[in-house]
Amino acid sequence: MTDLQTAVAKPDASLARGTAIHPHYRLRVHLRVCKIGQRFIFLDLAASRYFLLESEAAARFAAFREGSSDFRELDWLCGHGIIEPGVPAMSAELPIAAARSLIDEPLDRPAPWMVAEALAVQLVARRQVLRASLMDILRPVPGRKDAKTCGPVVAACHIAARYRSATDRCLPNAVAMRKMLARRGIASELVIGVMLPFAAHCWLQSGEVVLSDTFGRIQNFHPLAAA
Numbered sequence: 001m002t003d004l005q006t007a008v009a010k011p012d013a014s015l016a017r018g019t020a021i022h023p024h025y026r027l028r029v030h031l032r033v034c035k036i037g038q039r040f041i042f043l044d045l046a047a048s049r050y051f052l053l054e055s056e057a058a059a060r061f062a063a064f065r066e067g068s069s070d071f072r073e074l075d076w077l078c079g080h081g082i083i084e085p086g087v088p089a090m091s092a093e094l095p096i097a098a099a100r101s102l103i104d105e106p107l108d109r110p111a112p113w114m115v116a117e118a119l120a121v122q123l124v125a126r127r128q129v130l131r132a133s134l135m136d137i138l139r140p141v142p143g144r145k146d147a148k149t150c151g152p153v154v155a156a157c158h159i160a161a162r163y164r165s166a167t168d169r170c171l172p173n174a175v176a177m178r179k180m181l182a183r184r185g186i187a188s189e190l191v192i193g194v195m196l197p198f199a200a201h202c203w204l205q206s207g208e209v210v211l212s213d214t215f216g217r218i219q220n221f222h223p224l225a226a227a
Helices: 055-066 071-079 112-131 151-161 170-183
Strands: 004-006 025-027 031-036 039-044 049-053 083-085 189-195 199-206 222-226
Touching: 025 071, 031 189, 031 222, 039 055, 039 189, 039 222, 049 055, 055 071, 071 083, 112 151, 112 170, 151 170, 170 189, 170 199
Parallel strands: 004 049
Antiparallel strands: 025 083, 031 039, 039 049, 189 199, 189 222
């Protein structure tokens, strides 16, 4: 989805809501964080960019999460835009672990008009993700959670996506499918995941069911942000 920047130089960031327990500092509210091994991957939702803490920098952040930072470590984390003064907030919620995907299951062929709708919505979504920040895109969508009724929209979007370039289309495809489901009163969660060596991917999910991708495609990604 985007390049990873190693945070040895100053990361121009804002952080995940939650996980810190230091009584006088908190993670900056626009950041989300995921620990993989001994390293931390961050996503700055406001800037739509990723960065990585490793080695000594990761140790400083780990100490902060454990509430054992000294003043020098806190000053370093503040100076690099990772934490800020304030009362720690609750951790941002992530979806339950995915267990299967609708795309891997037999789906009825959608009506031609629904495929045409999907093509149009995907075109609009592609333009939207070029203009909007991830903070704007990752906003909850009201509706009922019902993966059983998602089949026609999932099938239509899956077919429509074949007519477009495969380059960096996971986010616009997920945004488009989410919009089509919302039109029908169905809620879904847009999930962003990461892995190392660095790769980022996003998908749409309803409960434990993946909607916009195969289960095999997403199962090795660690969820980082969702809404």
